[in-house]
Amino acid sequence: MGNEGSIDSSGGTGKPSLILPIANEFSPGAPKNNPVSLQIVLRIVSENSGRDAQVEAIRSHYFYNAAEKQSDPQLRRLQQKQLASNVLIGMDSFKIYDEKTEDLTDIGAHLLSLPSEFEANRSFAKHILLTLNGTEILRIIRSMEKGGRAINKTSLAEELNRYGFVTKAGGPISTSSKNHLILLSWLRKANVLPKSGYNINNDELKAIIGTSVDDADDAIALSDRQKVFASTLRRDFEINGVRDVFVKDLRALCQAQHPTVFGRTDDLRKAIINPLVMDGWITHSETKGGRSKGRGRGGASGTVSVTEKLVSLDPEYLGLADLAGIPGEVRNHLSRPITQIIEELSSDDTGVKGLALETLSVRILYELGLTPVAFRERGSENNGAEVDLIAEGADTHFHRWMVQCKNMAKVPVSALAKEIGMAVLYKAQVILIITTGEFTKTVHLHAKQLSETSSHQAILIDKFGLQIYFDEGVTGLFREMGLQARDILEWKLPQRRALVE
Template identity: 30%
Template sequence: MPKSDLPFGSEFSPSQIELRTVLELAFKHAGDWKAFEDAVRETYFESNETIESNRRKLANNTKLSMIAYGIIDRNVNFTDFGRELYALRNDEKALYRALAKHILLNLNGAVLVQCVRDIQASGETVDLVKLREWLEERGIHFPRGGKHASIMRLWLEKAGVFSSGWNVDEAVFLDLIKAPVEELDVLARFTPEQRAYLKVLANLEGQGPYQSNDIEKLASETYGVQFNEKMLPKTVLYPLRDTGFIRLERGTSYHGAKPFKVFATDKLNAEVVLPMLEQVERLTGTELRPLLRKPLGEILDELKSNNTYVKGLALEALAFKLMRLIDLQYVYTRLKGNQTGGAEVDVIFEGTRLAFSRWQVQC
């Protein structure tokens, strides 16, 4: 069974425990996991009408969930993040906001929010089954029947990121991490070279200026990507500039062009950009997202377009919609519709019900 990409959260729901209380119990019993579990059991599960071993299991789940959320280690010692939460325990609003920010940046929470928005944009209703399937298509796994996503939602709701079920408050999201939800889309579209270049800049102290070729060499050595030196401005620098992450100044000399001077902008906040880059690098099929978001009616309208590029994308989107109806999973695209002017698309899907099958869809 593949490891879950969302944190385990059983018996760590805000409807079951109080965050401040379990933090205080962890502080009191630091280094003694048995005493901590006993305290959690006595506080929250002692009155449960079940056998003692089950009550102990519930308390153990709370501990495992706090480990999965990065709050404590296996011996119930606070992590750095756990100490941050403990210091905020008497300020409920700040406490919930800190946990929500951690979920969004470090526990694939931003991808979860993005996926919820995509489902809604497609005209479908969000539920746990559909959410698990859509996340799976992005390479994010959590077990069938697992409560991982719903418990994340409950904690995010405490900070106002979600309201009334799965409705996203984008203003709160922006306020928490100082970047809009759409920023994840921008980062997902970057090439490996652009991401490596951006990560090097984000890890440097100060905003520069830096010589563009020095950053290129450092990115190549650090992340193992190969750059086309002659095409660096076109393939890396200009896209990063146009998306607002860097500012460029052209250098000149009597002997020809000098490397650009590169300045990091305020938008290149390492605390936000680096964990979001880490999330998008785990994703698969980033080219799927625009297709998955489209309602069927919009797809059918675009199939009539005189614009061959639009028509080609609509043809791909139609293939996805049809295959999803019979519960097939996307693997890869052999021939894009926009490469054929909307005349043909060739996409590979797989089915895993009862027996494995692979489907090549041409339309």
């Protein structure tokens, strides 16, 4: 399973953030009587110098009949110009126009130079997919489909927020916003999506960017060591083309460039090479001629080479960062029924059990309106018995949570003591411990003392609280946490009285 080294929460595909572009009136569906055409609007901007002239030209071409209900001609014209200005704002957000220079970007100029509108739409779709997180949005759509969830404007906006997407200003995406739908409408122009509905055309997608949604899913779900190995081999391809690379040499590069992640290599063939071969990322050949000529022994023997699947993949998906701190394989399991997750918590396979615990923890945090930002330990490293992570929330104020999930019969006080130390280190206000078993009496006592004597607070959810969540969903979960919150408030009353005195 995934992260085996340091934490990096910069985003699922290695991109620094997941920003949804502002579209406004830059939409192939608006205005209805004369919808925006990509190359036409690019040409209008190119042929007019300065923003004022560009706004007037766009108004004259697309919005001369807009705001018909406005009886005052001057106010009507003003509203029309605002609509035209919104087109430029959208073009700037999609990085084909630069509001500072008041001119097309290099990408915009390239799209204008293409011989047909269809080719321009396909090239624009590629730009959206690879540089504006379009592929990530398609992955989320696919995940919703697999989970049997209805996909519409509201549900998709909610899911984008869950996965860490933000507006250009950094805030959450409003469920009333149409920006995500307009982005998808540009992909529809390139036949990546149908005219209506959300059935992704994987063949068209692969023809445009060389990667299907399924390939992207597979890449994100790789462990960090597998990602390092595959990305290092891919970089060799970019320099030397297709060739056989000695495993021993590649291992040395991986260890030099990622010493923390690639510290263990005794299971190189079993944990890294064989899975990558099985999934079609690489080929592996035992080198003929004996050990000396093979440049390696045991798992480090032989050579590896890239496959078309690896070569065509957007390398961003081999980055070590995980979307909103969520490991790839956990993200791929979030859409599974809760009943299946509960079953797997009792699996004899520690890998299955650990993944189920991680998935459960992320689901609960989502239900609480929190965002996981970093996993500190992984189930595969502790027999699937626990997972530690950091989560954050921002409703009326910012708050950080230290979260530990334990799949064991009895949780000792040392678990809480560890989280208290981590809370001080990471400046967290809340400690949440969830267990499939029970807490000892000492844990409850120390949680009470923590609330009485410090600014921290501990929330404890045991197997009975989990059962309420399984039976009643988020409503039961909030009720249980509300009861504990009232206890914590009572325990902290002496602190408030001390402040008043």
